[in-house]
Amino acid sequence: xxxxxxxxxxxxxxxxxxxxxxxxxxxxxxxxxxxxxxxxxxxxxxxxxxxxxxxxxxxxxxxxxxxxxxxxxxxxxxxxxxxxxxxxxxxxxxxxxxxxxxxxxxxxxxxxxxxxxxxxxxxxxxxxxxxxxxxxxxxxxxxxxxxxxxxxxxxxxxxxxxxxxxxxxxxxxxxxxxxxxxxxxxxxxxxxxxxxxxxxxxxxxxxxxxxxxxxxxxxxxxxxxxxxxxxxxxxxxxxxxxxxxxxxxxxxxxxxxxxxxxxxxxxxxxxxxxxxxxxxxx
Numbered sequence: 040x041x042x043x044x045x046x047x048x049x050x051x052x053x054x055x056x057x058x059x060x061x062x063x064x065x066x067x068x069x070x071x072x073x074x075x076x077x078x079x080x081x082x083x084x085x086x087x088x089x090x091x092x093x094x095x096x097x098x099x100x101x102x103x104x105x106x107x108x109x110x111x112x113x114x115x116x117x118x119x120x121x122x123x124x125x126x127x128x129x130x131x132x133x134x135x136x137x138x139x140x141x142x143x144x145x146x147x148x149x150x151x152x153x154x155x156x157x158x159x160x161x162x163x164x165x166x167x168x169x170x171x172x173x174x175x176x177x178x179x180x181x182x183x184x185x186x187x188x189x190x191x192x193x194x195x196x197x198x199x200x201x202x203x204x205x206x207x208x209x210x211x212x213x214x215x216x217x218x219x220x221x222x223x224x225x226x227x228x229x230x231x232x233x234x235x236x237x238x239x240x241x242x243x244x245x246x247x248x249x250x251x252x253x254x255x256x257x258x259x260x261x262x263x264x265x266x267x268x269x270x271x272x273x274x275x276x277x278x279x280x281x282x283x284x285x286x287x288x289x290x291x292x293x294x295x296x297x298x299x300x301x302x303x304x305x306x307x308x309x310x311x312x313x314x315x316x317x318x319x320x321x
Contacts, residue, residue: 043074043109043113044074045074046061046073046076046118048076049077049096054078055081058082064122073085073088074110077091099188099190101170111177114130114174120222129217135215139175140169141168142167142168144227161208162208172237183212221236223239224240226250229269232264250270254275271296272295
């Protein structure tokens, strides 16, 4: 039974980012096969197979690409993932399950104002999932799921995750949830336990406000205990002190990031407003 890693990317930026991610996979898992569905040949030798898709980009391309996997057991990775340690146990998870995915921190992709949306008949108790890391195996149920996911991805959807939720809810796939350490989106506040194996964040400079990967690697895996993390501006905090007990450097970081993101004039206005409000309430 063959197994491997799969990427999907279109455009120079994302194909280049996928290459960076795949090279890191190759460093920690030199024996694993790596394939990519892309609209051009990557300028790298880290891919064992390149599957061309020269159609115009659309959100439905991700489930389409996943359906074209050359493997019986696949770990799909978004281009902006960094595999810190071997993740072969995700293949082993597929002994018992057909599909695995991490629950989203929030439900920001579920619309609340459209009764005709596929999510409308999904119970509120069913969560939204992130599609950045997905181990799955070839099976009729998974094929049906990917087809339904593709079919329900519409041009006006901001994210493919909007269609994944109803497709997964109505499927017969045997699936399980992944721990956050296998898909740690470190720019979003959350909690994580044990060592993080897959960091999920840009590997290239395509976001104005982003946490540097090196900072996330250094801070988040300094401990294996259950830990809370969140970001403020461009700074990542892990197990921070309560605001009321924060040290002066924390306040200084807040002020620095405000100036960087809002400018000196707006920062001064915000600070003066906060001081006035505090004096008024006193």
